[in-house]
Amino acid sequence: xxxxxxxxxxxxxxxxxxxxxxxxxxxxxSHVYWYRQLxxxxxxxxxxLQKENIIxxxxxxxxxxxxxxxxxxxxxxxxxxxxxxxxAAYFCASSPVLESNPGELFFGxxxxxxxx
Amino acid sequence: TQLLEQSPxxxxxxxGENLTVYCNSxxxxxxxxxxxxxxxxxPVLLVTVVTGGEVKKLKRLTFQFGDARKDSSLHITxxxxxxxxxxxxxxxxxxxxxxxxxxxGTRLHILP
Numbered sequence: 001x002x003x004x005x006x007x008x009x010x011x012x013x014x015x016x017x018x019x020x021x022x023x024x025x026x027x028x029x030s031h032v033y034w035y036r037q038l039x040x041x042x043x044x045x046x047x048x049l050q051k052e053n054i055i056x057x058x059x060x061x062x063x064x065x066x067x068x069x070x071x072x073x074x075x076x077x078x079x080x081x082x083x084x085x086x087x088a089a090y091f092c093a094s095s096p097v098l099e100s101n102p103g104e105l106f107f108g109x110x111x112x113x114x115x116x
Numbered sequence: 117t118q119l120l121e122q123s124p125x126x127x128x129x130x131x132g133e134n135l136t137v138y139c140n141s142x143x144x145x146x147x148x149x150x151x152x153x154x155x156x157x158x159p160v161l162l163v164t165v166v167t168g169g170e171v172k173k174l175k176r177l178t179f180q181f182g183d184a185r186k187d188s189s190l191h192i193t194x195x196x197x198x199x200x201x202x203x204x205x206x207x208x209x210x211x212x213x214x215x216x217x218x219x220x221g222t223r224l225h226i227l228p
Contacts, residue, residue: 004158033215033216040223042219042221043159043204044218045216048215048216056215058215059215091159093158103149103206103208103216104161105161105206105216106161107160108158109156109158110156110157
């Protein structure tokens with residue numbers, strides 16, 4: 001059973017370029033969360049998605065950032081026109097039906113974005 | 117306003133000592149999770165507590181959920197270097213539609 005798969009593990013972009021981070025949830029999981037983590041800090045919520053629906057995007061900047069979880073394929077976190085402040089580790093987590101196990105997330109190993 | 121307050125922020129102790137870290141809030145939660153994160157990796161779920169006053173044990177780790185379901189503690193007995201890591205608490209509030217929020221964590225370092 002494959003866990004949550006994130007790619008790329010490391011991504012380097014120059015200011016103004018686009019970054020696309022992918023997340024394939026665990027098999028059977030229909031909920032995906034994206035979190036951002038700066039060095040020596042905890043996880044900051046960005047967005048919560050179910051298949052084809054954004055449930056809560058209150059933690060995601062309104063400009064330059066977008067997320068999707070299509071019916072087929074991985075969830076994608078897209079950052080347009082990256083700036084140095086976007087440099088961070090971005091973690092994806094998946095969960096099965098939350099009613100049976102609220103709050104239990106399975107995390108990928110993260111994608112580390114560096115903006116030059 | 118930080119929903120979850122974790123303390124201490126940093127803790128460095130000798131191997132074999134006992135320690136307790138805390139996760140506090142003024143809000144009531146339907147459940148609370150503890151995760152451990154090692155450098156370069158994603159967090160890994162340790163335990164879920166649901167019932168007020170609940171105590172769960174995982175080898176040398178003891179987790180307790182406050183009676184009012186507003187806070188939790190993690191006690192480690194006879195700490196070992198392998199316990200080193202970032203300990204995060206997370207909550208899913210009473211509103212089932214709400215996101216899952218993490219505290220800033222306690223960074224634990226066990227000295228051999």
